[in-house]
Amino acid sequence: MDEQRKKAYRWLLYKAMLEIRPLRWMATRWLDRLNPFRGIRVLQQAQAAGALADWLHNLAMYSALDFRDFDEDRFWKDYEWFARHGHEASLTSYRAEFERVLATT
Numbered sequence: 001m002d003e004q005r006k007k008a009y010r011w012l013l014y015k016a017m018l019e020i021r022p023l024r025w026m027a028t029r030w031l032d033r034l035n036p037f038r039g040i041r042v043l044q045q046a047q048a049a050g051a052l053a054d055w056l057h058n059l060a061m062y063s064a065l066d067f068r069d070f071d072e073d074r075f076w077k078d079y080e081w082f083a084r085h086g087h088e089a090s091l092t093s094y095r096a097e098f099e100r101v102l103a104t105t
Helices: 003-027 030-034 036-062 071-082 091-102
Strands: none
Touching: 003 036, 003 091, 036 071, 071 091
């Protein structure tokens, strides 16, 4: 795999981390903890973050191994599966983001 593709995949990991990070600050005020609607929203966001992590955890491992034995076709098939099966994660932008990074390098 060439360096441009590696960079694009690593960018996806970075983008995912940016999407997951705000969970740290959810429901930190005591009023937020008392609001049941807020709790439902936090749970939904946690589930979305879990789906995102579930999809990308192998990408992180292969990135650490400099993409040795990484199966791109399988990675994108997994992407399609997660996107089709209604997981809460906003996966629709990841393929376009990957292509955008590839085009700019």
